[in-house]
Every structure is written in C-alpha cells, then in structure tokens.
Amino acid sequence: MTDAQDTASDTALRTTGGAPSDDDVPAHGLPIPLLEPREGIPPVVETEDALAEVIAAFAAGRGPVAVDAERASGYRYGQRAYLVQLRREGAGTALIDPVGCPDLSGLGEALAGTEWILHAATQDLPCLRDIGMVPTRLFDTELAGRLAGFPRVGLGAMVESVLGYALEKGHSAVDWSTRPLPEPWLRYAALDVELLVDLRDELEKELDRQGKLEWALQEFDAIASAPPAPPRKDPWRRTSGMHKVRRRRQMAVVRELWTARDRVAQRRDVSPGKVLSDAAIVEAALALPPNANALSALPGFGQRMGRRQLEQWQAAVDRAKALPDAELPQPGQPVAGPPPPRAWADKDPAAAARLAAARTAVSALAEELNLPQENLITPDTVRRVCWEPPAATPDAVAAALTGYGARPWQVELVTPLLAAALAAQA
Numbered sequence: 001m002t003d004a005q006d007t008a009s010d011t012a013l014r015t016t017g018g019a020p021s022d023d024d025v026p027a028h029g030l031p032i033p034l035l036e037p038r039e040g041i042p043p044v045v046e047t048e049d050a051l052a053e054v055i056a057a058f059a060a061g062r063g064p065v066a067v068d069a070e071r072a073s074g075y076r077y078g079q080r081a082y083l084v085q086l087r088r089e090g091a092g093t094a095l096i097d098p099v100g101c102p103d104l105s106g107l108g109e110a111l112a113g114t115e116w117i118l119h120a121a122t123q124d125l126p127c128l129r130d131i132g133m134v135p136t137r138l139f140d141t142e143l144a145g146r147l148a149g150f151p152r153v154g155l156g157a158m159v160e161s162v163l164g165y166a167l168e169k170g171h172s173a174v175d176w177s178t179r180p181l182p183e184p185w186l187r188y189a190a191l192d193v194e195l196l197v198d199l200r201d202e203l204e205k206e207l208d209r210q211g212k213l214e215w216a217l218q219e220f221d222a223i224a225s226a227p228p229a230p231p232r233k234d235p236w237r238r239t240s241g242m243h244k245v246r247r248r249r250q251m252a253v254v255r256e257l258w259t260a261r262d263r264v265a266q267r268r269d270v271s272p273g274k275v276l277s278d279a280a281i282v283e284a285a286l287a288l289p290p291n292a293n294a295l296s297a298l299p300g301f302g303q304r305m306g307r308r309q310l311e312q313w314q315a316a317v318d319r320a321k322a323l324p325d326a327e328l329p330q331p332g333q334p335v336a337g338p339p340p341p342r343a344w345a346d347k348d349p350a351a352a353a354r355l356a357a358a359r360t361a362v363s364a365l366a367e368e369l370n371l372p373q374e375n376l377i378t379p380d381t382v383r384r385v386c387w388e389p390p391a392a393t394p395d396a397v398a399a400a401l402t403g404y405g406a407r408p409w410q411v412e413l414v415t416p417l418l419a420a421a422l423a424a425q426a
Helices: 003-010 048-059 105-110 121-130 141-148 155-163 183-194 196-209 213-225 248-268 278-287 292-296 307-322 341-347 349-369 379-387 394-403 408-424
Strands: 032-034 062-071 081-089 092-096 115-118 137-140 165-167
Touching: 048 081, 048 092, 048 105, 062 121, 062 183, 062 196, 081 121, 081 183, 081 196, 092 183, 115 121, 115 196, 121 137, 121 213, 137 141, 137 213, 141 155, 141 196, 141 213, 155 165, 155 196, 183 196, 196 213, 213 408, 248 278, 248 307, 292 307, 341 349, 349 379, 349 408, 379 394, 379 408, 394 408
Parallel strands: 032 165, 062 115, 115 137
Antiparallel strands: 062 081, 081 092
C-alpha cells in the first residue's frame, strides 16, 4: 500500500449535501454510490440571459471553481466542447451549452484570479480556450494523484479511493453533440464536478504530508502558463498502420487520402474515422489500385460505399500516383531532437551509455519518491541531455534542464543524477 493509499484509507469520508452521512458508510468500506447532485440537476444554460445569471452567481461565489467539459470525440470533427460544467460554493452547479452560448469569455473574466479545479487539465484546456475560458491558476486533481503516488488516477478511481464515493461513469464516451441532452447524461455531467473541490482539498493535504505540495504547485503553474500547442506538422503521418507503408509513392497516397478525408469530415462535421478508416487508407496505399473498381475490392471500400464516394477516393489515389518524384514525401519526419534510443548504440555508443546510466538513476529516484518516472522528468528531456551533453557539472546540467522546460523542483532533484551519469561516461 502506498503512502497515499494508506492516508486515504484513514481519512474520514467527506459528505455532500445530498450524499450519505459518515454514519452511513458500510463497515466493510465499500464505496457509496453517488446517484444525484445535491441540488438536483440544474437546467442547461442555452441563452445569453441565462448565461448572464450564471456569470453573476459565479462571480459572487466563494473559493475555487470546479470545471469540466464534455466533447464529442469519435463523433464530431475536432475537439470542441459541447457541455461545460462548473461548481462553486455559493453558486452551486451550472451546466452550460456552448452551442447556444459559444462565447464564454465573460464567464472566464468573472473567474479571473480564481483557482480552477480540473481533472486531467491538459485534455480540457484547449476546448475551453476556444470558447474564451482560460484560467490563470489551476489545480489538476489527476496530476496531483500521480505526484502523490496513487496507482489509479481516473476521476472515478480517485473519488472512490480518497472520498469513498462511487461515480457512475457510463456516459463518458457518448455523443455529447446530441440535442437535447438526455437527463441521465446531464446527471452524470453534474456529478463530475460535484466532489472536485472535496477531492482537491484532500489531495492538497496528502501532497503536503508527503512534502510534494510545492512540486505540484509548480506543475500547475506550468500548465496554466503554457501557450497553445502549435499545429502538428504532417498530421497524416500519424495514420494508424503507417508503419506498413514503406515506399514514397505509397506515402503520397496516404497523404492525399488523409487530406481528402479531412476536408470531407470538416465539411460534414463528423469524426474523420466515420468518413474513411485509417485501415482503408493504408490498404489503398499498399495496393495502389488502378481504378475505382479495383479500389472497391479493398477492405474498407466495400459495397455500402457509393460510386461517387469511390471515385472521390480514387481521384486522391490518382493524384498521388501522378506526382513527380521530387514532390513525394520523404520517409520519416524531420527529427528536431535526438534519434530514437534504439539507434544510439550504433550512432553514438558513448551517448547510449550515458542514457542507460541516466535512466537507471532516474528510475530509482522515481521509485523512491513514489511517483511516475515521467513526472519526475520527461524521458525526452533525459534523452536530449544525454545526446548533446552539457559539461558534466551541476550548474551546466541545471541550465540545460531549465532550458528544456524542467521545473525548479525537477532541476533540483534530477541535476545530481544526470551530472553523475555524464561524468561517469566522460
């Protein structure tokens, strides 16, 4: 049992207004199902007038605000929010429809300076930013759980192990673009923010007890201050099954089909996978079909696909086949950082030895501190330091780590390990 689990088992369960009291906790410790929000399911905010009331209520609220967002991944194009849930003491719970209220910048401004509590913040922040909600301070309960050493950090698992309640998670992957949203989905959405404040408070205590609270605060600040991620270069290269595609002409087919599919998906506002599967794109690239009839015989282009659709995909294949060699994509992506570690032994044996020593030391410290190795320091940072090493001195290593974005707590803990690994292989 980890320190975090031990502490959680000794912590008296929090109660909520509509939840069972501590006296109702079963003696055998089974989690208590949380079935209904304490004030019931709030009406969905769909108009500017209703939104103005929510903004006023949350501006007058007290303490941190719990925030969550639901997307329609796998159903719609992109990662836009289709429901935003908030809860704050003095304001209760709000469910806001970003379709009816697409600009929530007024709400974001009303909560400026307030700590936002999110679970897995980096997943929700992009879609929240798109509708005008950008926190300046946050507390990520998933990341807090990782740093505290919890083995399972999903929201349901955290609420159960820390607070003793069981959340119903059956609607996490539904199509949140559905209108009107069914009542069971709204209940689920409201319950997702019901206990976030309670969870945050208990995790803060646990992190403080373990001497990790300052580490967590630095991590939260880094997330809140991070700029939006730049667009991914050559996203077609991430097509599932791409490893089977070896020849440049075949790669061009993947690129053309991926681009054509993306245009159709964006126009129809559906998930690209519902337009054409990755597996079908790879099959067409490997086969290089000469015409639509040959294309229709391939997996993923079967009888249910209309002639017009087949001709659309075949046109993309033909465009790729007609490209001059100079315009064909190059194998692999331009690598900004070090090569894959599996190639180090051949390219630079000394660098491979440095990496092996550094990994061993980092892994041992992460185990000692009871936190995931990637949260102690990112594997990419370790690779970069070992591939193009600074001088094997603490100051030089610390400067390199800082330059790669490591937080002060990480620099303090990891610098001695990497400096020693570099010095041993000098």
